[in-house]
Amino acid sequence: MNTPPAIILFGHGARDPQWAEPMLRLKAMLEQRQPGLIVELAFLELMAPTLPDCVSQLLERGCTAVKVVPVFFGKGAHLKKDFPALLAELRQQHPRLNIAATDAVGQWDAVWRAIADEILSQGQ
Template structure:
């Protein structure tokens, strides 16, 4: 059975920032090429859907296994406390659903390469 994925971002009062996360989620869906049963996004605060609502949406659509991916660069309070607390509440409500939290984005071994690639791409674009 395929897992479902919930990309969790902070959320912003600025709607365009939240829309960027939604657009990224769509690009991840395309790139994943059916690797996941479903891919959605949710926000810790300031935007909808909330983390509980995002989890409920996936569960309502048949998810039995969910990976929560914190779209954060550093291990601040949100990553260490807030997201795990939200997930724990959902897990208690749905003990038959397996919900795991993936390492946050900033821990990725590919982050240095990504940054250097972005800089190289930017320098190439500036040269044009």
């Protein structure tokens, strides 16, 4: 029973459904690269499911551990206040669920290196 934690890609959300498409591509990419890995999307606002709803659904599916990946570029109030508050609430509500969180993807140098590569390779 040493299954990897389910991954929750946690984004801001937007009114336009197309906004979430890159996150859906990331989900597909992860599922393809690690077959069997559970990957779900959750949103802070404007889109469903919310993070608490996503966690409830994963619990119903029998997940015992989740890892939340904030798909945000910058660290503003959403990541400094809203996200920690959500995590604290979830941990209180589900004391037996192992809830981990990574840093925001915008803190990962490799992401910015990929962006820089692309900008410089698109020619000047």
